[in-house]
Amino acid sequence: MIIECKGLKKSYKDVKALDGLDLVIPKGMIYGLLGPNGAGKSTFINIVAGLVGADSGSLSVAGKRLPAESGKVKKLMGFVPQDLAIYDDLTAYENLAFFASLYGLSGKGKKEKVRNALEFVSLSDRMKDYPKNYSGGMKRRLNLACGIVHEPEIIFLDEPTVGIDPQSRNHIMESIKKLNKMGMTVVYTTHYMEEAETLCDRIGIIDHGRIIAEGTLAELQRTVSENELIFIEVHGDAGALAEDIGGLPGVISSEKEDGGILVNHTGGRGILEKIVAGASARRLDIRKIENRMPNLEDVFLAMTGRTLRD
Amino acid sequence: MKFLSFFTIYAKRTVRDRMFFIIMLLFPVLLIWLLGSAFAGVMGDQDTDSIVSARLIYTVEESSPLSEAFETHLAGAENKFFTLEKLDDRDLAMESIIRNNYDAFIIIAADKMTIYKNSYYNFNSSMAELILKTFTDDYNLMYEIASRNPAALAGAVDAVDAGPFTKEVSFDRQRTPGSMDYYGVTISTMFIFYGLIFLGTYFAGNKVNKTADRISTSPASMTLYQWGTAAGSVALISMQSLLVVTLGILVFKIYWGGELGISLLVILAEIIMVSAIGTILGIMLKNENMIAGISQIVIPAIVFLGDGYVQLGDSGALSVIKKLSPMYWINHGIFDAVYLHEYKTAAISISICLGIALLCTAAVALSGRGGRTGNA
Numbered sequence: 298m299i300i301e302c303k304g305l306k307k308s309y310k311d312v313k314a315l316d317g318l319d320l321v322i323p324k325g326m327i328y329g330l331l332g333p334n335g336a337g338k339s340t341f342i343n344i345v346a347g348l349v350g351a352d353s354g355s356l357s358v359a360g361k362r363l364p365a366e367s368g369k370v371k372k373l374m375g376f377v378p379q380d381l382a383i384y385d386d387l388t389a390y391e392n393l394a395f396f397a398s399l400y401g402l403s404g405k406g407k408k409e410k411v412r413n414a415l416e417f418v419s420l421s422d423r424m425k426d427y428p429k430n431y432s433g434g435m436k437r438r439l440n441l442a443c444g445i446v447h448e449p450e451i452i453f454l455d456e457p458t459v460g461i462d463p464q465s466r467n468h469i470m471e472s473i474k475k476l477n478k479m480g481m482t483v484v485y486t487t488h489y490m491e492e493a494e495t496l497c498d499r500i501g502i503i504d505h506g507r508i509i510a511e512g513t514l515a516e517l518q519r520t521v522s523e524n525e526l527i528f529i530e531v532h533g534d535a536g537a538l539a540e541d542i543g544g545l546p547g548v549i550s551s552e553k554e555d556g557g558i559l560v561n562h563t564g565g566r567g568i569l570e571k572i573v574a575g576a577s578a579r580r581l582d583i584r585k586i587e588n589r590m591p592n593l594e595d596v597f598l599a600m601t602g603r604t605l606r607d
Numbered sequence: 608m609k610f611l612s613f614f615t616i617y618a619k620r621t622v623r624d625r626m627f628f629i630i631m632l633l634f635p636v637l638l639i640w641l642l643g644s645a646f647a648g649v650m651g652d653q654d655t656d657s658i659v660s661a662r663l664i665y666t667v668e669e670s671s672p673l674s675e676a677f678e679t680h681l682a683g684a685e686n687k688f689f690t691l692e693k694l695d696d697r698d699l700a701m702e703s704i705i706r707n708n709y710d711a712f713i714i715i716a717a718d719k720m721t722i723y724k725n726s727y728y729n730f731n732s733s734m735a736e737l738i739l740k741t742f743t744d745d746y747n748l749m750y751e752i753a754s755r756n757p758a759a760l761a762g763a764v765d766a767v768d769a770g771p772f773t774k775e776v777s778f779d780r781q782r783t784p785g786s787m788d789y790y791g792v793t794i795s796t797m798f799i800f801y802g803l804i805f806l807g808t809y810f811a812g813n814k815v816n817k818t819a820d821r822i823s824t825s826p827a828s829m830t831l832y833q834w835g836t837a838a839g840s841v842a843l844i845s846m847q848s849l850l851v852v853t854l855g856i857l858v859f860k861i862y863w864g865g866e867l868g869i870s871l872l873v874i875l876a877e878i879i880m881v882s883a884i885g886t887i888l889g890i891m892l893k894n895e896n897m898i899a900g901i902s903q904i905v906i907p908a909i910v911f912l913g914d915g916y917v918q919l920g921d922s923g924a925l926s927v928i929k930k931l932s933p934m935y936w937i938n939h940g941i942f943d944a945v946y947l948h949e950y951k952t953a954a955i956s957i958s959i960c961l962g963i964a965l966l967c968t969a970a971v972a973l974s975g976r977g978g979r980t981g982n983a
Binding site for chain 2 (some may be wrong): 372378381400445
């Protein structure tokens with residue numbers, strides 16, 4: 298395990314930002330920390346980064362306890378804050394060279410790593426430009442590069458895609474996957490469930506400073522329901538077909554919804570074939586069939602009674 | 608290495624800021640020229656002979672070896688730097704001083720001398736004090752020799768007889784500050800103070816744009832960050848000051864005396880103080896606007912009290928309050944060194960500046976922000 302924390306607590310006056318956070322993050326994976334604004338994601342990252350101290354609890358990174366061994370730990374970590382932490386009056390190259398030097402890099406080694414980072418975020422051709430002349434997406438990419446220029450073992454990304462265009466978001470998402478393939482452990486906080494679903498190997502759902510659910514996407518989905526949902530959209534009398542499906546073995550419910558039929562069933566083989574056969578028997582054209590799994594929004598809703606955007 | 612990175616990055620970013628050149632280079636040169644020209648003829652640009660010729664009166668309360676020596680070697684000597692008249696009516700003499708007819712009144716008793724200075728012509732009365740001090744030093748020396756080893760006195764008296772007690776070597780008053788000289792010093796020292804805005808806003812700006820967080824998450828310590836950046840500020844303001852002083856000398860013929868080193872030491876101490884203040888403001892205050900706002904109120908007040916704009920009088924409450932301003936000591940430290948060859952004020956000003964710098968450094972350490980950005 299590369300990160301382990303137990304009973305981590307942090308309060309700001311009367312507000313409990315972290316309320317006994319227990320978290321274990323295995324090495325080498327992309328770990329998503331998903332939760333609404335104010336859930337405690339950034340506070341956790343700030344504590345790991347050493348920007349704020351925890352009130353109580355224990356925390357270790359790569360087997361080293363924090364904050365006692367923060368000097369050793371800092372060399373292993375890279376941070377990409379939510380805000381653009383770059384100098385507008387330094388060129389992209391100068392920005393990276395400066396932040397690289399803070400990790401003890403110098404000379405040829407520093408130059409090489411700076412160029413690698415620039416290439417990684419596709420800014421090599423603009424390295425002599427000032428970020429003030431960059432687009433929002435390019436600034437985000439430079440922000441990412443500043444966090445990885447020293448090639449850390451663990452990289453923390455605090456909502457790195459907030460407020461950027463879809464193209465830049467995709468670029469950053471792809472970059473994160475590449476970093477992970479290069480061997481970096483990635484800790485990624487977001488309140489976008491789609492990002493967590495597509496990017497992360499494991500996901501911890503955080504709310505009111507505690508982990509309320511944790512696991513792979515499939516594991517989390519199963520915490521909501523063991524059943525499966527199929528949505529079928531047909532041209533014709535959907536009501537009659539819904540009744541037919543309702544009588545099939547393993548089907549818990551079959552109801553008309555959104556111009557189609559939502560079938561809740563216990564799973565098992567052959568259910569889809571039987572539904573298609575039923576529609577065919579009633580001479581109904583099938584327009585769409587979806588296997589609907591509960592998403593992280595559903596998981597969060599089931600756990601808290603609120604949506605992620607509440 | 609990391610220290611050097613902080614040093615370099617501050618210098619690089621600040622040099623790229625056009626406002627630095629406008630405020631720290633263009634403004635002082637312009638102001639020296641404007642104020643120096645505007646006050647020409649008012650502040651001491653008169654014929655130097657009329658200024659340096661101090662008008663002194665004295666009275667002898669009791670005849671003694673002291674009064675004899677005074678009258679023989681001082682009153683009897685011809686000197687272009689002062690005129691000395693005897694006036695036995697003590698009340699009349701005091702009134703003459705009050706009415707500004709003379710620069711100083713010296714009362715000679717059996718074994719001591721008392722001087723009453725006219726505060727209006729500060730320079731001339733200071734010169735009178737210096738004349739008297741030189742005389743008494745020499746007199747005391749003779750007295751000591753006579754009492755301990757009278758045989759050696761003969762040689763000493765020969766030496767004294769070779770010239771008057773007042774020695775022009777310690778009294779090189781060929782000039783007094785003209786308006787250009789005056790503002791050349793006060794404007795240069797004033798704009799050094801504005802350097803704290805650049806350093807303070809740099810630290811605060813790093814907090815606002817979160818680069819301080821990035822630095823804080825790196826293995827580099829915050830103390831190194833603060834020291835490296837402050838050192839960058841010291842280097843940059845030193846270069847700026849040297850440029851302003853050099854331009855002043857070359858373009859406006861500003862007189863900095865024969866021992867520029869002492870003035871530069873005072874200036875260096877001021878720069879260190881300013882950088883320390885800028886550091887603590889940048890660390891304590893939340894954003895750039897607060898620092899700029901506070902500085903723009905406080906700096907003019909400090910400069911005003913430090914005789915930076917005009918020379919404040921030496922009487923009344925202001926004469927006391929102005930001594931609380933470090934600028935007072937800085938400016939007078941330089942003026943005394945340049946025009947009086949008197950270095951005590953310079954030493955005091957250096958001590959004050961370094962003392963304030965030390966206090967600021969201690970405050971940063973005690974605040975617990977020496978190791979963090981403090982933006983939790």
